[in-house]
Amino acid sequence: MSQTETVTRLNNCPPPTEAERATINRIGTGGLALREKLIFEHSVAGRQGYSLPALDVPAVELPEALNREDIVGFPEVSEVDVVRHFTRLSTWNYGLDSGFYPLGSCTMKYNPKVNEAAARLPGMSGCHPHTPEHLSQGALGLMFELQQALAEISGFDAVTLQPAAGAHGELAGVQMIRAWHQAQGRSRKKILIPDTAHGTNPATAALCGYQVVPIASGESGILSAATVAEYMDDDVAALMVTNPNTLGLFESNIRTICDIVHQGGGLVYCDGANLNALMGIARPGDLGMDVMHFNLHKTFSTPHGGGGPGAGPVGVTEKLIPFLPKPLVVSDAGQYRLNFDRPQSIGRMRSFYGNFGIMLRAWAYILTMGGAGLKHASEMAVLNANYIRARLEDTYHLPYPNRSLHEVVFSDKQLAGDCHTLDLAKRLIDYGYHPPTIYFPLVVHGAIMIEPTETESKEVLDEFCDAMLAIAREADSHPELLLQAPGLTAVGRLDETAAARKPQLCYKPAE
Amino acid sequence: MRYIPHTDDDVRQMLATIGVDSVTDLFVEVPEAVRLDRPLELPEPMSESQVLAEMKRLAAQNATTETHTIFLGGGAYNHFIPTVIDQLISRSEFYTAYTPYQPEISQGTLQAIYEYQTLICQLTGMDVSNASMYDGASACAEAVLMAARATRRKKMLLAASLHPEYRETVATYCRHLDIELLDLPYLPSGRIDQAALATLLDTETAAVVAGYPNFFGVIEELAPLAAAAHQVGALLVTAVAEPVALGQIKSPGELGADIVVGEGQSFGMPVSYGGPGVGFFAARQKTVRSMPGRLVGATRDKDGRTGYVLTLATREQHIRREKATSNICSNQGLCVLMATIYLSLLGRRGLREVAAQNLAKAEYAKQAIGALPGFSIPFSGPTFNEFVVEVPGDIDVLLLKLEQQQILAGLPLKRYDATMEQRLLICVTEQNSREQIDILVEALKGAAA
Numbered sequence: 001m002s003q004t005e006t007v008t009r010l011n012n013c014p015p016p017t018e019a020e021r022a023t024i025n026r027i028g029t030g031g032l033a034l035r036e037k038l039i040f041e042h043s044v045a046g047r048q049g050y051s052l053p054a055l056d057v058p059a060v061e062l063p064e065a066l067n068r069e070d071i072v073g074f075p076e077v078s079e080v081d082v083v084r085h086f087t088r089l090s091t092w093n094y095g096l097d098s099g100f101y102p103l104g105s106c107t108m109k110y111n112p113k114v115n116e117a118a119a120r121l122p123g124m125s126g127c128h129p130h131t132p133e134h135l136s137q138g139a140l141g142l143m144f145e146l147q148q149a150l151a152e153i154s155g156f157d158a159v160t161l162q163p164a165a166g167a168h169g170e171l172a173g174v175q176m177i178r179a180w181h182q183a184q185g186r187s188r189k190k191i192l193i194p195d196t197a198h199g200t201n202p203a204t205a206a207l208c209g210y211q212v213v214p215i216a217s218g219e220s221g222i223l224s225a226a227t228v229a230e231y232m233d234d235d236v237a238a239l240m241v242t243n244p245n246t247l248g249l250f251e252s253n254i255r256t257i258c259d260i261v262h263q264g265g266g267l268v269y270c271d272g273a274n275l276n277a278l279m280g281i282a283r284p285g286d287l288g289m290d291v292m293h294f295n296l297h298k299t300f301s302t303p304h305g306g307g308g309p310g311a312g313p314v315g316v317t318e319k320l321i322p323f324l325p326k327p328l329v330v331s332d333a334g335q336y337r338l339n340f341d342r343p344q345s346i347g348r349m350r351s352f353y354g355n356f357g358i359m360l361r362a363w364a365y366i367l368t369m370g371g372a373g374l375k376h377a378s379e380m381a382v383l384n385a386n387y388i389r390a391r392l393e394d395t396y397h398l399p400y401p402n403r404s405l406h407e408v409v410f411s412d413k414q415l416a417g418d419c420h421t422l423d424l425a426k427r428l429i430d431y432g433y434h435p436p437t438i439y440f441p442l443v444v445h446g447a448i449m450i451e452p453t454e455t456e457s458k459e460v461l462d463e464f465c466d467a468m469l470a471i472a473r474e475a476d477s478h479p480e481l482l483l484q485a486p487g488l489t490a491v492g493r494l495d496e497t498a499a500a501r502k503p504q505l506c507y508k509p510a511e
Numbered sequence: 512m513r514y515i516p517h518t519d520d521d522v523r524q525m526l527a528t529i530g531v532d533s534v535t536d537l538f539v540e541v542p543e544a545v546r547l548d549r550p551l552e553l554p555e556p557m558s559e560s561q562v563l564a565e566m567k568r569l570a571a572q573n574a575t576t577e578t579h580t581i582f583l584g585g586g587a588y589n590h591f592i593p594t595v596i597d598q599l600i601s602r603s604e605f606y607t608a609y610t611p612y613q614p615e616i617s618q619g620t621l622q623a624i625y626e627y628q629t630l631i632c633q634l635t636g637m638d639v640s641n642a643s644m645y646d647g648a649s650a651c652a653e654a655v656l657m658a659a660r661a662t663r664r665k666k667m668l669l670a671a672s673l674h675p676e677y678r679e680t681v682a683t684y685c686r687h688l689d690i691e692l693l694d695l696p697y698l699p700s701g702r703i704d705q706a707a708l709a710t711l712l713d714t715e716t717a718a719v720v721a722g723y724p725n726f727f728g729v730i731e732e733l734a735p736l737a738a739a740a741h742q743v744g745a746l747l748v749t750a751v752a753e754p755v756a757l758g759q760i761k762s763p764g765e766l767g768a769d770i771v772v773g774e775g776q777s778f779g780m781p782v783s784y785g786g787p788g789v790g791f792f793a794a795r796q797k798t799v800r801s802m803p804g805r806l807v808g809a810t811r812d813k814d815g816r817t818g819y820v821l822t823l824a825t826r827e828q829h830i831r832r833e834k835a836t837s838n839i840c841s842n843q844g845l846c847v848l849m850a851t852i853y854l855s856l857l858g859r860r861g862l863r864e865v866a867a868q869n870l871a872k873a874e875y876a877k878q879a880i881g882a883l884p885g886f887s888i889p890f891s892g893p894t895f896n897e898f899v900v901e902v903p904g905d906i907d908v909l910l911l912k913l914e915q916q917q918i919l920a921g922l923p924l925k926r927y928d929a930t931m932e933q934r935l936l937i938c939v940t941e942q943n944s945r946e947q948i949d950i951l952v953e954a955l956k957g958a959a960a
Contacts, residue, residue, distance in 0.1 A: 039626050039855050049856040050593060055868055056945040057875035066730055066893065068761045073633040074859040082855050083595055086623070086848075090604040093619030097603035103612075110514055111607050114559050119783075120597070122577050123570025129785030130583045130922045131574050132914070138572030139784045152552055164645035164786065165841035171684075178687050203838035207656075209687040250540040280551050281538060287545050297841070301514075305845025306620035307610040307642070307805070309787035325683070340926070347683035351586050351648040351676040351774070352785025360566070367562050371551030373512055379534045380515050383525055386537050390529045403540050425613065435613055457516035458525060489615040491818035496614075499810035499822040503799065505639050507629040507809075 033490045036088040040507050043075040049082050073509075092490045093306070094434050100460050102388075104407045104437035104449025105198070105246055107276045107298035109381075112368065115302065115361035124360055129352040133337045139356060140336035143329045146363045147313075150294055153374065154272070155285025156315030159294075160324045162354040166273055169293025169312030170204040170240075175346040176291060176316060176323040177238045177267050178208055183323075183344065188237035188266070194223050195443045196245035198271050210237060217443065221247045221400035225256040232264040242271035243284065246441040246449070247400055248385060248407035250277075258288025267291065272315075275299045276453070277382055277406035280375025290317050300362035311358035325349050380454035381406040384461060388450055391465040395472045399444050406453070412446035415472065417479025421446040424471055426493060429486035431467040573784075574919065580947050582876075584897040584938025585726075585922040586647070586674055586752045587785055588777045590865070591942055596779045596852050606845055614820045620844060621819035624807040627851040634757050634854070634862075635771040636764020637793035641804035642821075643842040647774025648677040650790030651720065651750045652684035653803045653837055654770045657794070658718035658746045660801050660836070665690050666715045668708065668745075672697045672725035674752050675927040681720070695719065701729035701890030701899070708739055716745040718770075723749040723763055724756050727936070728873075728897035729890055737767025746770060753777060754791070755940075756895040758866030770794045779853030780846055789846035799823070803837030865941055869896035872948065873939040879952045880937070885959050889934065897938035899924065903959050906933060912958035918951060 061067070077085075094101075101108035119125065127139050147159040163169035174191070181188055191205040194215045202212045215231055217223055228239065239261045243251045251257070258268050270284045270292035276299045278284070284292045296302050297310035304310070316324060326345040327338035338353070369377060382405050389398070389408040397413035412421040425435035425448075437449040452461055474481045486492065517525075522534070531537060538546075557565065575581075581589055600606060604619060611617030611624075624642045631640035644650040655667055667685075669678055671694045682692060693711060696704045703721060712719070719740045724730045737747040749763040751773030763771045776788030794802055800823065808822035857865060873896040881888040885903030902909055906923050913920045921938070924931035939948060 036622075038622070038629075039851075040629065043858075047858075048861060049595075049858060050861040052861075052864055052868060052941065053944075055871060057871050057948070059867065060871045060874045062730075062759060062870070063893065065732070065734075066760050068757070068759055068863070071633060071758065071859050071862060074630065074862070075855055076858045076860070077855060079593075079595060079856065082852060083599065085855070086599045086852060087602065089619040089622055090599075090602040091619070092616075092622070093604040093608050094613075094616035095604040095607035096609075097607045101609065103609055106609055108609060111603075112514060114562055116601070116606075117563065118566040121566055121570040123573045123575055124566070125781035125783050126575035126577060127573040127784045128575070128581055128583045128589065128782045128919070129587050130585050131581075131784075131919060132910070135574035135579075135914070135919075136572075136784065138569035141572065142569050149553055155547075164649065164843075165839075167838045167840040168645055168649070171838060175683065175686065200838045200840050207684075207688075207838050209689070250538075252540050252542060255542070255545055278541075281547060282541050282545050283547055286547065303606045303845070304609045304841075305606050305843075306608045306617070306623075306848065307844030308841040309645075309789075309843045309846055310841040346686065348676060348679040349649065349683060350646045350680055350786075351674070352646075355786035356784035357781075357787050364562050364566060367554060367557045367565060368514075368559070369512075370556030371553035373556050374551060374553070376512060377515060379537075380517055380522075382537050383517070383522065383529075383534055386529045386531075387525045403537060405538075405540075426615070429613065429616055434609075434616065437612075454515050458521045486615050490618050491615055491816050492812040492814055494614050494812050494818045494820050495810045496820050496822065499808040499820050500824075503806070503822055504809040505625075505628055505799070505806055505822075506632045507625070 034088045034091055036085060038507055039075050039077065039085055040509065042077050042081045042085060045076055047076045047078050049077050049079040099432055100456060100464055101434040102436045102450045102452050103434065104451040105273060106437065107451060107453060109301055109453040110455035111301055111303040112365060115364045118364045119357050119361055125357065137336055140329055142360055142363055144331050144336050146359055147329060149366050150313055151315060153279055154292055154315045155283025156292065157318045158321045158324060159313050159315045160328060161313045161359055162325045162349050163293065163312035163314060164350055164355050165308060165310040166293055166295040166312040167200040167204060168349060169314045170200055171207060172314050172325055172349050173269050173291040173293055174204050174208045176320050177269065179323040179346050180267065180320055181237055188235050190236050192231050192236055192239045194241060196221065196247055196441055197240055197242045198246060198273055201240045201271060205240065221249050221402060222251050223253060223257060225253045225260060228257045229260050232260055232266065234265065236264060236266045238267045238269050240269040240271065242274060244274045244277045244405040247409050248404040249400060249402050250405055254287050273298060274406065277378055279378040280371060281378055285315065285317060291320060296358050296362040301365040302358050302361040309355050309358055311355040327353065377454045384452040384454060384456060387461055388452055388465060392468055395469055407449060407451035409441065409444055410448045411444050412448065416476040419475040419479050419482045421448050423482035423485065424448065426485040427471050427482045428467065430488050433464060433467065579917045579919050581919045582921050582937050582939060582951060583919055585936050586676060586774065587782045588753055588938065588940060589782055589942050590755065590777050590940055592779050592781065593856050595856060596849050599852055600845055600848055605848055611821060614818060618818060621807050623848050623851050625809060625819050627847045628807060630851060630854045631791050631793050634762065635793045636762030637771055638796035639799045640791065640793040641802055642807050643847045644790030644792050644804055644839065645843060646788050646790045647750060647752055647772065648680035650772040650792045651677045652681045653792065654748045654772045655681050655718065655720060656684060657770060657801055657803060658748060659690055661798055662717040662744065662746060664715055664717035667692050667717055668695045668711055668719045670695045670703050670721045670725065672701060672703065672727055673720060673722040673750060674726045677750055700892040701727045702731055702892045703736060705735055712739055712743050712745065714743050716743055718746040718748050720748040720750065723751050724753060724895045727890055727899045728894040729892040730760055730895060733763055733766035733768060753896060755866050755869055758862035759870055760895065775846065775850045778850035780849050787843055787846055789843040789850060801836060804839045805842055868941040872943055873898060876937065876939045876948045880955060883956050896940055897936055900935045900937055901933050902935055906935065909958045913954050916954050918954055920951060920955065
């Protein structure tokens, strides 16, 4: 197929009826899909896409045993080939700037452009991590201020910025919990994890050598103090809880639960992925939590980049400060420096000091919003989730009655015509939306987890709700529209089973 | 509040639809006693111009290649970044997208990752690559955990010449997992002591972990390390902090490595005070199911069109939870894209040429500095684009004198090893002109005099 051949979208999909067309959000649902092959298939021997200055010193030959003759398989393409290739690929992606992205628990809020400009200042992006401290005062000062701000927002006594992502922060946090117990001469073996926690929590606990004990949240969707008391014993190192949990519900008994765990000699880890619901409203540190990670890319508006980079700072209470990863940014009489002299530290989580480029975007966001702005963001995020809930709860099954915070979870129980959550999600694509998170949390059968965030307007939410309601009607009247969706994309539903059974993970040119 | 669209009227209408009187009523499940009863103590909200002014104020306090001539490496490298990269990654379809959970509308990200996996395999000489880790050091730690899983053994031999921050990260990850970490010493050449390796290796050993090039810039001889490891059923893990070297030196796969990890920052990412970069991770086909992290695979849709999906997710946290191979969730998606664009532009010859320039310029600097009175080159092994120098006199005084000439001459190694009080790690890349190198040599000579 020629590279320049174009195909109109809408191929292979039964056209929607006039009535259905009227409800379709037209944004991002029309236009051309550009075909594009792999970069390797553009390769022509002798082409080049780079230029180098002439070598101004004598060339050097490596000994033959070390010298590489060729990089077999690498493409040979011009700069134009590269630009066109990746531009075409970009048109196959749905980003937050393309439209509404209600991916629950991922907090896809608008990514401000000023943050990007700040990150690209040469004085920021060009600062080498081994620059002497007195010549990196801007970077260190920013990190120190960000540590302080995150501590204030979360109610913790100290914050490390080193972990590279939320799950990496979890690992740092659980390592600190383990180190704290060991410092007290205890070797507890279990970590309690409710079924409403994020999926990375059990994996992290296991990675630190702990035995994971699952706890059921029960009918209310939130943890009861009595349940925690029942599981709490001398072998429990910690409870790992997500608050608000992955059902979008606030753990109302959390203060009592923290007391129970503390009385039993354990600590409480808070997965901070859902902090966007609580800024300026309640602080996990004040609730009795001992450790929490932040997801700067979620709560503090830094872009997700198709899967990262993120940043996962960790806040701790006083007693865990000695165990924070090293180095830590400290301030000595107005001079900022890196403190490596931390004998009880769990050590390093990675090289250097963390994802600085992400930290500075988060700092730009905090400066823009201020304290009152952050609180307002949380309030509007919760308002938006509850508005969607109110508009859809008569049509979609709502498994938990408690008031939702920033995200709301429905199930596919009331969806007609043998249609399931996956089909609904794929049909939403035809309507021009990124689908919500599906089949998570695991406690809800056929879960549909919607998180609108505060940056979406009432009009956007209304159009989305109209689409959700139209799809529910389609499931009843024309279920094939759901079952065959999406029909407007570069590819249709992909065979994931075949992909896993015979993995093809690397391009090999045809012989 | 420019990121929040709601007018008072919108809020009123929405509250009416919900059936509550005020926004506060939405927080009914948050008990009064645990609410914050004061405003957050943070700076007042700033306008866009104020935010930019503040960021510029901070940026002006950092030394960079615009203010100084820089010879710093040690895990982060100052290479030229083609203009195309920032232009392309600034397309918001790429940078404002999430992890590609819905493949039909994420083919851009997924295909780019598939291309990245292929490029990493070609570069490292391995069969399979994952879709990236946080950075080189944490990828190295994950490689050690994978070696323990694959061999069901607990003893690791970590080269003392491996980047110290990689060594520390490995130690953090292994702290509670009953994995024994032993030091593998190096010789005056700066290369791993193979006689010591022979005595340390036994049938309990899971892996030998070597830098390639190592922390001192020295290119290790991998083939004999691989042979020795394989003889007792252990794996060879190589960690590449400076992957531009792979444009000139033989691939670890060709020399017998079983797992190749490294840091991809050199491939089109700014040094950005140490992050973000990207960890690459590649291994042999037979071990693919015990690899950590995400993988992208090719498949077809119902009409036979080729497409790409996240695959083999049964190894991952969101399916098996406590049985997961790692807890990796986010990867470094946008950095993967940067590396993919960089490697595509440079291509088959370009990366070799960049590497050749790094090699030649560093060698030129090494010869000139080694010939200065009072200076010496302590390691005799061949180096790539950085090398260790033993300097005369007080190293802090020397470095300050060079700073006054706007030169950051290198990384003093005493931070990592007290016995290296007089040693400096100097890095020269294609960004350093001959003139800059000559000025450095003169400045070192003058400062030491």
